[in-house]
Amino acid sequence: MNNYEHSVFLDVKKCIGCTTCLRHCPTQAIRIKDGHAVINEKRCIDCGECIKICPKKAKKPVCNKLKDLDSFKWKIALPAPTLYGQFENMDDVDYILNGLLKIGFDDVFEVSTAAELASAYTRQYLKRPDVVKPVISSACPVVLRLICLRYPSLKDNIIPMLPPMEIAAMMARERAKKNHPELTDSDIGVCFISPCPAKASYVKNGFGSYKSQVDVVIPISDIYFQLINAMEHSDDIETLSKSGMIGIGWASSGGEATALFNDAYLAADGIENVNRVLDQIENDNIPPLEYIELNACTGGCVGGVLTMQNPFIAKAKLQTLRRYLPVSQNFVKNDEIIPEKYFFEEIPTYYPISRLSESMSESMRMMAEIQKLRDKLPGIDCGACGAPTCRAFAEDVVKGTAKLSDCTINYRSELLEYLKTKDEDCDSN
Amino acid sequence: MSEALNFHFDVDGDDFTSAGQASVQIKKNLRQLGISPDTIRRVSIAMYEGEINMVIHAGGGEADVSVTEDYVEILLTDHGPGIANIEQAMQEGFSTAPDAIRSLGFGAGMGLPNMKRYSDYMNIDSEVGKGTTITMRVNL
Numbered sequence: 001m002n003n004y005e006h007s008v009f010l011d012v013k014k015c016i017g018c019t020t021c022l023r024h025c026p027t028q029a030i031r032i033k034d035g036h037a038v039i040n041e042k043r044c045i046d047c048g049e050c051i052k053i054c055p056k057k058a059k060k061p062v063c064n065k066l067k068d069l070d071s072f073k074w075k076i077a078l079p080a081p082t083l084y085g086q087f088e089n090m091d092d093v094d095y096i097l098n099g100l101l102k103i104g105f106d107d108v109f110e111v112s113t114a115a116e117l118a119s120a121y122t123r124q125y126l127k128r129p130d131v132v133k134p135v136i137s138s139a140c141p142v143v144l145r146l147i148c149l150r151y152p153s154l155k156d157n158i159i160p161m162l163p164p165m166e167i168a169a170m171m172a173r174e175r176a177k178k179n180h181p182e183l184t185d186s187d188i189g190v191c192f193i194s195p196c197p198a199k200a201s202y203v204k205n206g207f208g209s210y211k212s213q214v215d216v217v218i219p220i221s222d223i224y225f226q227l228i229n230a231m232e233h234s235d236d237i238e239t240l241s242k243s244g245m246i247g248i249g250w251a252s253s254g255g256e257a258t259a260l261f262n263d264a265y266l267a268a269d270g271i272e273n274v275n276r277v278l279d280q281i282e283n284d285n286i287p288p289l290e291y292i293e294l295n296a297c298t299g300g301c302v303g304g305v306l307t308m309q310n311p312f313i314a315k316a317k318l319q320t321l322r323r324y325l326p327v328s329q330n331f332v333k334n335d336e337i338i339p340e341k342y343f344f345e346e347i348p349t350y351y352p353i354s355r356l357s358e359s360m361s362e363s364m365r366m367m368a369e370i371q372k373l374r375d376k377l378p379g380i381d382c383g384a385c386g387a388p389t390c391r392a393f394a395e396d397v398v399k400g401t402a403k404l405s406d407c408t409i410n411y412r413s414e415l416l417e418y419l420k421t422k423d424e425d426c427d428s429n
Numbered sequence: 430m431s432e433a434l435n436f437h438f439d440v441d442g443d444d445f446t447s448a449g450q451a452s453v454q455i456k457k458n459l460r461q462l463g464i465s466p467d468t469i470r471r472v473s474i475a476m477y478e479g480e481i482n483m484v485i486h487a488g489g490g491e492a493d494v495s496v497t498e499d500y501v502e503i504l505l506t507d508h509g510p511g512i513a514n515i516e517q518a519m520q521e522g523f524s525t526a527p528d529a530i531r532s533l534g535f536g537a538g539m540g541l542p543n544m545k546r547y548s549d550y551m552n553i554d555s556e557v558g559k560g561t562t563i564t565m566r567v568n569l
Contacts, residue, residue, distance in 0.1 A: 283449070360463055363461065363462040363463055
């Protein structure tokens with residue numbers, strides 16, 4: 001977890017060190033150094049908040065380009081259900097899927113198809129007698145990383161099932177090899193069309209020992225205009241879509257949880273709300289619940305930073321699109337055992353990001369110093385020193401990554417104090 | 430051995446919505462000291478229950494937490510009505526919380542039993558009309 005490859009890039013030329021991202025980072029991973037933002041990679045959870053909030057557009061997502069697929073003989077598009085909510089006058093998912101074939105993909109496999117299987121398997125999983133409740137969803141990669149870094153005691157609550165994107169990638173590969181036996185694994189390029197950069201990080205880094213089956217991640221916003229031009233609203237197109245209300249519902253908050261047909265659930269969205277819910281679960285301060293759906297983005301995946309539409313409008317469009325669809329188009333038999341390959345083996349080991357030092361006595365000494373220093377600081381969290389709060393600044397000073405003189409307010413009052421003693425010296429002379 | 434590290438919190442009895450803040454802050458501090466997740470969980474639940482109790486029954490109070498390399502000690506002091514019958518108060522399900530509080534999901538009579546369950550040592554010192562002092566210790 002130390003060499004984690006992130007999906008946020010800073011354009012140093014555009015960044016003016018304005019401290020906006022500093023205040024919005026939920027894990028306090030950002031500092032302003034030498035006039036621009038610096039991200040602490042160990043703390044970053046790829047939530048994309050800084051990309052969304054940056055007034056200078058200096059923070060950018062790092063994803064693939066379409067041309068990264070060129071080396072593959074057989075290109076498969078994996079559209080996230082969020083994609084369906086991005087267009088005007090959309091009454092048929094097949095327009096989009098056929099459009100994807102037109103812009104160069106050889107095959108399309110809907111992530112919503114895999115999501116319907118994931119829902120069915122989750123319903124089964126909840127019936128197992130040995131499951132730790134409440135079960136927490138594993139679909140949002142930001143939430144997974146947040147739990148590993150900040151809420152390690154909740155690791156056993158996470159459902160060890162792969163997210164729909166991975167299940168879709170596996171199924172798409174199997175289908176390609178069955179229909180085209182001449183293809184080898186390296187011939188097949190699986191491309192996820194993504195609402196968020198966190199999925200790109202998940203694909204690059206895998207999860208624990210699990211290696212992603214997706215090869216390339218492309219932002220919805222990158223492919224959007226090309227796709228609009230290729231989409232034909234006609235009756236004379238191939239029927240490709242095989243997903244129902246449940247699968248498409250996964251794009252917005254609550255869709256995944258309601259598909260479990262169980263009232264004892266909670267669905268929270270937005271990273272601050274997610275943090276609050278996790279805190280309460282840790283304190284045993286929640287009603288008895290079966291399932292917890294958590295999405296880092298407001299509104300769920302429709303709120304991802306790589307989308308085109310306002311998340312609430314996208315959600316409304318998806319509701320219209322879902323209206324006349326069957327509840328589900330993918331089924332598993334009641335007694336069917338969940339295939340082992342859809343589970344991940346382990347959750348990455350807990351790396352305590354906030355720990356001050358390896359040794360407890362040293363940590364205690366440092367914390368005592370932090371407390372003393374904090375009382376000296378103004379406590380207004382202005383951010384001018386480059387740290388998000390006075391408390392964080394005190395930690396940085398004690399850790400040796402910042403100097404006390406970086407606090408302009410403290411510096412000024414010390415200066416005034418000094419001048420006063422100087423004056424007094426002059427007077428007494 | 431280094432000295433104990435002390436944290437002090439005033440638990441505001443007037444504002445029920447802010448109850449539980451001290452235990453959230455303690456949790457953050459213990460994480461920074463590198464204490465195991467399981468211990469942190471026990472300390473924060475024990476403290477949370479105690480904090481809620483002080484707000485519901487005693488109009489607030491003070492929480493003092495000291496951390497040494499061997500244990501975390503939580504000292505809760507209030508000047509509320511005191512506990513008339515400690516043995517009875519320790520029973521699961523026994524509660525004197527008002528209905529308004531119960532409708533929020535609190536006052537199920539699990540506060541003190543949970544504090545006992547999650548700590549390695551607990552002592553209640555209470556005098557009716559004067560107040561209550563609770564000491565809890567979680568070994569590291």
